Amino acid sequence: MAGHSKWANIKHRKAAQDAKRGKIFSKLIRELNVAARQGGPDPADNPRLRAAIDKALANNMTKDTIQRAVDRGAGNTDGDAMEECVYEGYGPEGVAILVECMTDNRNRTVSDVRHAFNKYGGNLGTSGSVAFLFHKQGRLLLPEGVAEETAMEATLEAEPEEIETRDDGRLEVVTTPEAFGRVKDALLAAGIESEQSEVGLYPDTYTPIADAELAHQVIRLIDRLEDLDDVQNVYTNASFDDEVLDALA
DSSP: OHHHHHHHHHHHHHHHHHHHTTOSHHHHHHHHHHHHHHHOSOTTTOHHHHHHHHHHHHTTOOHHHHHHHHHHHHTTOSOTTOEEEEEEEEOGGGOEEEEEEEESOHHHHHHHHHHHHHHTTOEEOOTTSSGGGEEEEEEEEOOTTOOHHHHHHHHGGGOOSEEEEOTTSOEEEEEOTTTHHHHHHHHHHTTOOOSEEEEEEEESSOEEEOOHHHHHHHHHHHHHHHHSTTEEEEEEOEEEOHHHHHHHO
16 A cells, blocks of 8 residues: 555645646536536535535635536536546556546547657557556545544444555545545544545556656656646556655655
8 A cells, every 4th residue: 555645645735736726626617517417416415526525625616616616517507518538548667547537529638648648658548458457436544643443433334445554554444435425424523534535546456666767757647647638537556666756756
C-alpha cells in the first residue's frame, strides 16, 4: 500500500492546488450534472451524486453552485449531449492507466487521449485491456490517532468492506460505492471526520517504479491526461518509490 498511499497524498495536494485556480470546477459540475440526471437529485438515494457532492464540497465549491448543478442535471437542461466513455492504455514500463471522460464529441476526445499517450511514452489500448486490474471503491482516510476498534464500532452498522492500516499508521476505511455515504455519515456521527474521502477506481496489484526519470515520465503523462478538458479522472497502478516522489515534489 506504500505506493497507493503516497500517490494518493500527491493527488490530493494537486487537486487542492487545481481547485484554487478554479481548474477542476467545470469537471466537478459536469459530474454533478450527469450523476443527478442518471440517478435523481436526492443524494440519499443516489450514491454517485452523494460522492460527487462530497468531492465538490472538499474542493471548496459553494452549496449554491452545487445545488444549481444538481438542478440542471435533474431537469435535463444542461449537458444532455454529454456521454461517458473510458479509455485504457499503458504508460512507460507498461504501467496501466485508465481514463474516465465525459464528452460531446468522442472523436475529439479519443484523439486528444491518444496524442497524450503517444507523446509521453505510452500507448492507447483496446477496451478491457487494463480495466480488469481496477475495481471501484470508496475510501476514507481517518485522522492520526483513531484506533481501529473505535473505527470498527463507529462504522459496523454501515457495513464497510474493511479497515486498512497504512504505512504511516493511519487507518483507511474501504467501502463499496453504495455504502460510501452511510459509512461517512456513521463516522461523522461518532465525531470522526475523514481527512480525505472519495469514490474511485483502485488497482488490485501495483507496478513498482523506483527510477526517478521513469517516474517523471509517468507523472507527466498523467498530468497531461488530467489537463484535457474532457477527462474527468485518471487512474494508474503505478507504485512510486517514496524517495523518488520526494525528489520530484
